[in-house]
Amino acid sequence: MKEFKKLGFSDSFMFNKVMEDPELCRRVLETLLQTKLSELTMPLNEKEVKATKDGKAIRLDVYTRESANGTIYDTEMQNLNRKSVGAHGLPRRSRYYQAMIDINNLRSGESYQNLTDSNVVFICTFDPFGLGNYKYTFREYCEEKVGLLLDSGTSKYFFNTTATEEGIPQGIMNLYKYINTGEPSDELTGDIAAMVEKKKDDFELSVRYLREYFGRMDAKEEERMDNLVRMLSNGGTPDMLKTYLNATAEEIAEAQRLLSSGQTFSD
Incomplete structure (x- = not known):
């Protein structure tokens, strides 16, 4: 587990919370896409989208719209987290995300022309296609007629923060540097x-x-107790442990004992 105080912008949890600020979110997207956007609606963190009762639900990291034209942006921070690039399934995941966005973007009886443009943006701390580009942009086009776009209003962007190629816009370079190192430069x-x-x-x-990440029954027993002790040491109260982590009276008592003795299971 990464300590909360050590989280950076590249960590999904912190990324989501920072991007809740509509002005910062707009500025990040403008820098990445190199275009001006209108005012954004309040970004939604981990917006859950599900098409059918038995369908696979998704949680969109940062979901927002432009107020002027309704254009949708779903922005996702992606780290390898000890997985291979292929294991992330980003190409097909982007397809599924965009489909789910559209399903929830049109009411029954509405014309397809009312579908607003939608953009899926992946910020990757690795090269998702292994070709060295700082950005990979995908839109639909006709194979038989060069230059003929389908104009479906969908775009998928994959940003590679590890890129070192020449010609990267300075704003993007500064943002990449910050994501990679935590050092601001503009x-x-x-x-x-x-x-x-x-x-x-x-x-x-x-x-x-x-x-x-570690609450309720999802965590192993030792990890759970460590986190109860950590919360107490950071100023949490027994009532908070009970409310936020569903801690039992016995767990709280044990966490207090471990804290007073300076021990945890992970010692």
Whole structure:
């Protein structure tokens, strides 16, 4: 488990929380896409989308729209996390994400012409296609007629923060550097860094982080107890442990004993 205080913008949890700010979200997207956007609606974190009762649900990391034209942006931070590039299935995942976005973007009886443009944006801390490009853009086109686009209004972007090719726009280079190293070098990355630090000072957010990743019955017993002790050591109260992590009275008592003795299961 990565300590909450050590999370950076490249970590999905922190990325999602920082991108909740519609102005920062807009500026990040404008930098990546190299185009001006109108004001964005309040970004939604981990928006759940499901087509059918038995269908596979997805959680979109950062889902937002342009207020002026309704254009949709789903932005995802992708790390290898000890998996191979292929194991992430990004090409087909992008297809599924875009399909789910469209299904939830048109009401019964509406014309297909009312479908707004939608964009799926993957920010990858690895090269998703192994060709060295700083950006890979995919749209639909006609194989038989060069230059004929389907104009379906869908775009898929894959950004490679490890790219070193020449000609990368400076703003993108600065953003990539910050994602890779945590070192800000311009106004945007400085503002992102400030927001990251602000989020790290939010105790309730640290509780949500523990709950999301290691709470309830999903964690192994030792990991769970370690996190109960960690929460207490960071100022959490027994009531918070009970409320946010469903800790039992016995677990709370054991966590208090371990904290007072300076021991945890992982020692």
